Amino acid sequence: MAENKIEIFPKGEKAPAEYFTGTVWIKLIVPNDQTLNAQIGNVMFEAGARNNWHSHSGGQILIVTDGIGYYQEKGKAIQIIRKGDVVNIAPDVVHWHGASATREMTHLAINPNTQKGIVTWLQHVTDEEYYAK
Numbered sequence: 001m002a003e004n005k006i007e008i009f010p011k012g013e014k015a016p017a018e019y020f021t022g023t024v025w026i027k028l029i030v031p032n033d034q035t036l037n038a039q040i041g042n043v044m045f046e047a048g049a050r051n052n053w054h055s056h057s058g059g060q061i062l063i064v065t066d067g068i069g070y071y072q073e074k075g076k077a078i079q080i081i082r083k084g085d086v087v088n089i090a091p092d093v094v095h096w097h098g099a100s101a102t103r104e105m106t107h108l109a110i111n112p113n114t115q116k117g118i119v120t121w122l123q124h125v126t127d128e129e130y131y132a133k
Contacts, residue, residue, distance in 0.1 A: 008065065009042040010027050011025045012025045012026045012027025012042065013025065013026060013027070014026075018121075019051060019052050020049065020050070020051050021049060021051075021052075021124055021125060021130075022047075022098070023046040023049055024044065024045050024051070024098075025043070025044040026041050026042070026043050027041065027042045027043075028041050029042055029108075032111075032114045034115075037114045038110065038111065039110075039111040039114055040109070040110050041109045042065075042106065042108055042109075043107055043108075043109050044104065044105075045069060045099035045104060046099060046104050047099050047100065047101060047102055047103055048101050049098050049099050050096055050098025050099065050125050050130060051097060051098060052121050052125060053095070053122040053123055053124075053125060054096065054119050054120060054121050054122055055091075055093060055094045055119070056091065056092075056117070056118065056119055057091055057113070057116035057118075058112050058114055058115070058116040058117065059088075059093075059111075059112055060109060060112075061086065061088055061109075061112070062081070062085075062086070062089070062097060063085075063086050063107060063108040064083050064084065064087075064105065064106070064107045065106050066083050066105065066106040067083060067099060067103050068081070068082050068083075068100045068103040068105055069082075069098055069100055069103075069105030069107070070099075070100060072095060072096055072097075072129075073089075073094065074094040074095065077133075080100070081097070081107075091113070091116070094122065096125045098125075
């Protein structure tokens with residue numbers, strides 16, 4: 001039986017190719033402000049899509065709300081992440097995340113402590129890195 005998919009948030013805008021490989025959609029749910037010092041976005045990666053290597057000075061929390069994806073910290077093995085998984089990323093850890101090669105993945109990206117900066121973008125994740133499982 002096919003799963004009926006209920007979208008919680010609108011798809012948003014297409015993410016810039018400068019920071020993403022493949023098709024990714026971003027909907028900013030909570031814009032950054034100086035009171036909460038947090039930003040929350042809903043990010044939908046189509047199969048095979050991922051973001052660049054990057055880090056967050058204030059750390060990041062990912063909550064996977066649909067699909068299957070990958071998460072990798074620099075120098076460590078790729079982890080498979082699934083609907084319901086939570087990934088806590090310490091400040092300044094270089095990492096990337098995205099959909100699996102065959103399934104899309106959606107997550108909430110929570111950026112706390114934004115007074116320290118939101119994101120530092122680095123190089124694209126190569127196909128060799130992406131498929132190295």
